Amino acid sequence: MILKSQVEWALHCCAILAGLPAGRYLSTKALAELHGLPKEYLSKALQYLSQANLVETTLGPSGGYRLARPPAEITFLDIVEAVEGKARTFACNNIRVNNPCRPKDHCEARPCAIARIMWQADDAWRNTLKNVPLSDLIDTLSEDIPAQIWQDTFAWVLKRAG
Amino acid sequence: MILKSQVEWALHCCAILAGLPAGRYLSTKALAELHGLPKEYLSKALQYLSQANLVETTLGPSGGYRLARPPAEITFLDIVEAVEGKARTFACNNIRVNNPCRPKDHCEARPCAIARIMWQADDAWRNTLKNVPLSDLIDTLSEDIPAQIWQDTFAWVLKRAG
DNA sequence: GAGAGACTACTCGGATACAGTCTGTCCGAGTAAATCCGG
DNA sequence: CCGGATTTACTCGGACAGACTGTATCCGAGTAGTCTCTC
Numbered sequence: 583m584i585l586k587s588q589v590e591w592a593l594h595c596c597a598i599l600a601g602l603p604a605g606r607y608l609s610t611k612a613l614a615e616l617h618g619l620p621k622e623y624l625s626k627a628l629q630y631l632s633q634a635n636l637v638e639t640t641l642g643p644s645g646g647y648r649l650a651r652p653p654a655e656i657t658f659l660d661i662v663e664a665v666e667g668k669a670r671t672f673a674c675n676n677i678r679v680n681n682p683c684r685p686k687d688h689c690e691a692r693p694c695a696i697a698r699i700m701w702q703a704d705d706a707w708r709n710t711l712k713n714v715p716l717s718d719l720i721d722t723l724s725e726d727i728p729a730q731i732w733q734d735t736f737a738w739v740l741k742r743a744g
Numbered sequence: 745m746i747l748k749s750q751v752e753w754a755l756h757c758c759a760i761l762a763g764l765p766a767g768r769y770l771s772t773k774a775l776a777e778l779h780g781l782p783k784e785y786l787s788k789a790l791q792y793l794s795q796a797n798l799v800e801t802t803l804g805p806s807g808g809y810r811l812a813r814p815p816a817e818i819t820f821l822d823i824v825e826a827v828e829g830k831a832r833t834f835a836c837n838n839i840r841v842n843n844p845c846r847p848k849d850h851c852e853a854r855p856c857a858i859a860r861i862m863w864q865a866d867d868a869w870r871n872t873l874k875n876v877p878l879s880d881l882i883d884t885l886s887e888d889i890p891a892q893i894w895q896d897t898f899a900w901v902l903k904r905a906g
Numbered sequence: 907g908a909g910a911g912a913c914t915a916c917t918c919g920g921a922t923a924c925a926g927t928c929t930g931t932c933c934g935a936g937t938a939a940a941t942c943c944g945g
Numbered sequence: 946c947c948g949g950a951t952t953t954a955c956t957c958g959g960a961c962a963g964a965c966t967g968t969a970t971c972c973g974a975g976t977a978g979t980c981t982c983t984c
Binding site: 770773787788791794802803804805906 | 954
Binding site for chain 1: 747779893
């Protein structure tokens, strides 16, 4: 079980979009070049973000994407779930009902104990992601990345932002 | 991203094996019938458990599997990792190095900030699973499942345990 | 010079192929039990 | 009746196909900007 690479791409793109001046858009083409990714496929990841109302789009020349909300109001979980879906990572198929010793009319009161535990772990995972807003990532990145590169990057981006 | 069904099967099988009297083995065939699963494929899940030294095997008539350690010393994480592998759920491809504004000789001091956060969530997930020993599952199950079914099941199992 | 209309070029979005993993199945090597035979 | 060799039947383990999701790509619908023509 491994998250699709789209998740990584979407997170990186959101980090860039979060640094855009208000009202500016950035195209898929620019985002793809910046990260060295296949433009057409990255487009699909951004579509997921659009369908989840995390980003807004504009068409035509100088069109592209921008965040639909301030970075402080977008969490990692929002982005991950937009790409991966909201389904739990553990699917319970209720195989306990196949137990030949179980009366056919027996009705289970609670979800399978195994599923409950696996879902607790899933909740822990999601809660961690839910507690990290996109703005936190920007703060961390601005500490990690040397100021020169940081500035150059956004100069590069602004030149392409419509 | 969803865990493979083998994980569910392995957990259920371990729960049954945990209830076996010391020294008895239970065959794949019996485990498959009990859970209504394809015997040959379930066998592969049990192989993972065997390779991880969670269970011991014996061949020949009345052969099968038994736990290699007391249930209190086997955690959910042990079982899940035996089947799914120990790789993190988020793979960082370091796409930040493709940034055209980054000097080619620049060496990153720390892992990508995005990866660090995703790995924190992964740790939270794993820690939850690590804190649930198999013995806890047995306790929960014996509360959930009506005593009659519980007894019938283990009578059924013992009849087939070699 | 200003405004309206048509044109163009660029964008996103969905529909379409390819690959890798998960799922499912098969058969062979090996072993413990059961059987049979001799003492 | 007892002990040992043989047979047997059952087990696990790895090798072999099919289905589904993830990956990658292409092309069409639509729009914002630009240019041109008219007033």
